[in-house]
Amino acid sequence: MNIKLHRSLNSTRSVREAQSRRS
Structure with a gap:
């Protein structure tokens, strides 16, 4: 498992x- 990814x-x-919440 890649932690960075x-x-x-x-x-x-x-x-x-x-962003969805802001809209």
């Missing part, structure tokens, strides 16, 4: 969720 995916998901 997992972290990047989590970050992207968080940003996407934040």
